[in-house]
Amino acid sequence: MSEDRIRNAALRDRVVPAATAAALIHPGQTVAMSGFTGSGYPKSVPQALAARIEVAHAAGEAFQIRLLTGASTAPELDGALAKVDGIALRLPFQSDPDARRRINDGTLAYIDAHLSHVAQHAWFGFYGDIDVAVVEAVAIREDGSIVPSTSVGNSKTWLDLAKHVIVEVNDWQPAGLEGMHDIYYGTALPPHRRPIPLEHPDDRIGETALRVDPDKIVAVVRTRAPDRNSPFSPVDATSEQIAGHLIEFLRHEVDKGRLPANLLPLQSGVGNIPNAVLAGLAKSGFRDLTAFTEVIQDGMLDLLRSGVLASASCTGFAMSPEANAAFKDEIDFFRRKIILRTQEISNHPELVRRLGCIGMNGMVEVDLYGNINSTHIMGSRMQNGIGGSGDFARNGFMSIFMSPSTAKNGTISSIVPMVSHVDHTEHDVSIIVTEQGLADLRGLSPKQRARQLIDRCAHPDYRDALEDYFERALRDSYGKHTPHLLPEALSWHQRWLDTGDMRPAANPPT
Structure with a gap:
């Protein structure tokens, strides 16, 4: 050296x-x-x-x-x-x-x-x-x-x-x-x-x-040793569908005058779905976007090269080996476009709110009323942690959570009657996106949110069961504001633990 x-x-x-x-x-x-x-x-x-x-x-x-x-x-x-x-x-x-x-x-x-x-x-x-x-x-x-x-x-x-x-x-x-x-x-x-x-x-x-x-x-x-990040899987059809729903929604928000033509500063979590969203933005016609985020991954480097993204503020990188090599080769260009900040600034709640960030993060599951679990499998097994998602969900202009509608080969629904662990309450959640569609929860009461999530985001294998639970909860729950059947609210999770499948026996896979 x-x-x-x-x-x-x-x-x-x-x-x-x-x-x-x-x-x-x-x-x-x-x-x-x-x-x-x-x-x-x-x-x-x-x-x-x-x-x-x-x-x-x-x-x-x-x-x-x-x-x-x-x-x-x-x-x-x-x-x-x-x-x-x-x-x-x-x-x-x-x-x-x-x-x-x-x-x-x-x-x-x-x-x-x-x-x-x-x-x-x-x-x-x-x-x-x-x-x-x-x-x-x-x-x-x-x-x-x-x-x-x-x-x-x-x-x-x-x-x-x-x-x-x-x-x-x-x-x-x-x-x-x-x-x-x-x-x-x-x-x-x-x-x-x-x-x-x-x-x-x-x-x-x-x-x-x-x-x-x-x-x-x-x-x-x-x-003399390289950074090591987990490689991203190739973008699959599910991720592309989620990205497509979100890009269409952002265009709609611009058309309605709720977002400027260059949107607002973007925050993106790490993973295949956020990378698919970034790839979608590259083809979307948006220009001069900005990012105020925690991590820059491969897709953001592409956006900076193309001019779709004018600048990016972050506190770290999550790049594939190929992107890392290209980043080193083009370091003089990226030094003019990227700012690496301390974590207490990149995630600062007051800055996130004042800049009006659009937060885009993953989730484990969401319940009928918009509460998000982003950390625990079946309520008690830690996956990774909440990270910075709460900093942006609570304080951003818009909080978007994305996930496939099912997991584990369809045996788990990402839309459930009640989440098994709460990281982000319904009050901090704006938009839910799965490959099935997008639910805009802004300005809706709990029961209205439930209808949106069942109709737009749930997988067909689980839609009837969610509808059945919700209708019975409307009829029989202790209160009618946020209807729940407490003996059943977490029964889907228990069924998966007992049988390996959330679906009732009467609801076989399609």
């Missing part, structure tokens, strides 16, 4: 192997690491720490840490530490199968949190002291400030609060990232908060590097 990446001479003297740096982390400590959705996370120190923990466990010694990040990371961090049972507590979001298994078997404590809350809760002291911060960097400048790599996440907060800091300087990440970041240092604790001076998604209000006291940096590790 060229020494150009470590431009502070004193810190070049602190370069050590990953195992030496990992030895500075001790059992029971709270360790905060960079990373947001598979980008910008440390790669060598977590693996060295996992190896150390495995040796300790083999010797009968207890060794776990409390792990805080920006969002999910990747196998080299979450996966490596979960496999050796090295995590006692994890927050605020994860997507690793080994970590998920331990969360759901009760051996790993997990705090699912709104991503906009994490930095301020750390400052409030809710998570206790942060002993060590481990962050990935593109470079360390002459003054000791750190140029982040492909995510910012909560790194600013971790560097501010941690007693000790370990920096991984990753030569694989493009040096051209320098200048893409916007680190805002104007936030404060109540009662001293001030308005954030951001008026447009592409405003720059901060600095291009992270401040840190060089005396806190106890080790620097040189690395």
